[in-house]
Amino acid sequence: MRILGNGTASTRAIRRSVWRSGATLAVLALVAGAAGCAPEPTAEPTKTTAPEPVETPEPEPAPEPRPGVGPACPTDHCVSVAFAGDFLFHPGLWRPFAIPTNDAGQNFDFVPLLEGAKPYLDKSDLAIYQQETPLAAPGGPYAGFPLFSTPPEVAAAAKAIGFDVATTASNHSVDMGTEGLVRTLDVLDAAGLEHTGTYRAEGERDVPLIVEANGAKIAIITSTYGLNGNFSEFDWQVDFSGTDFDLDIQRSIEKAKAARALGADIVIGLQHNGAEYWSEPTSEQTADAHALMDSGEFDFMYSNHTHSIQPFELYEGKWIHYGTGNFISESAPPANRVNNEFLLSRIQFAKQPDGSWSTTDLAWAAATNLQNQGYKWCSVASDAPQGVCQWAEFDADVRERTRATVESMGAAEHGLREWRITEE
Helix, strand or coil: CEECCCCCCCCCCCCCCCCCCCCCCCCCCCCCCCCCCCCCCCCCCCCCCCCCCCCCCCCCCCCCCECCCCCCCCCCEEEEEEEEEEECCCHHHHHHHECCCCCCCCCECCHHHHHHHHHHHCCCCEEEEECCCCECCCCCCCECCCCCEECCHHHHHHHHHCCCEEECCCCCCCCCHHHHHHHHHHHHHHHCCEEECECCCCCHHHCCEEEEECCEEEEEEEEECCCCCCCCCCCCCECCCCCCCCCCHHHHHHHHHHHHHCCCCEEEEEEECCCCCCCCCCHHHHHHHHHHHHCCCCCEEEEECCCCECCEEEECCEEEECCECEEECCCCCHHHHHHHCEEEEEEEEEECCCCCEEEEEEEEEEEEEEECCEEEEEECCCCCCCCCCCCHHHHHHHHHHHHHHHCCCCHHHHCCEECCHHHC
């Protein structure tokens, strides 16, 4: 993955050849016909110059196929993007992963918690997750709800298992004020994760994040519905309109246009909105998502925030996912079980002969947060890549509840499928 940021698109050199042709001169003999005069001698004919040889330019070589990783590519060039929901850490989730401070200054090791997702991320050209909460300084202090401050080792673990990009616009973006917002970006940078959604300096919010994966330039445009009644120190610090429940759709569209002008091949929209713990989108979610897609500037959009999985919809030939659910969280009471049911999905884009990109595959894998009675991201997909997570009946119930939800708007009829990683 190569980061393009706000760089301009390069211009291809075009080879041109100029053909020169020789001119043939006609020679006329002039005869003097005056009486009594001897005829004038005829001039020698001018020699015709042959055209100079010109080297014929060699044809451009055909581009090498770039199928990417993941499903079979139906054209010569594909790119796949995995996308996940919220990293939501409460104290009961981070405490089991405390370690003695190591040489890197880390006090937690979250790789064992998250590593079950690595085979999936390895089968994606780009992987995105939602960094829901601000990150603390090493050693803390740490805090859970309502004002989060999450151990910073989360970022290193996310990178270690294969994530490339963290999105940071959420209702918790300013839980720790400007200091926490900036520190989070510093930690993500140190881990090697690109990010968008919150910003250190004025003007950065208007510059779209563009990353390159398998030769495709992919822009990610974010927004959040609010900040839980808190206030950012500056209005440019978060992708937020400043008015609760207003996602400022037009601003996202203008940013997508800017991304296109900077050379983005694919534009993905991400909205942090919806009703928490609901398994279906609200009317506002649907309207906002459709407004983005109606602009013609987005190739795909999805939402997080609700801590519950929501459906996929094929809308006007393009995909919308209304709710990713969490990627990882501490167990909630059984009455709130959607908080413990996770989703990891992947979308594939293929470049068409006319240069456009279209979706050619979309797959989902359900997961839970426990294995052998300990916290662990554990896939409950029907091919059971990690074995039994909680117990067979429980795993199957999570999977089939997830299937019913993601397919509830007819997505399976249009090609949405379960992601069976062992078959790739």
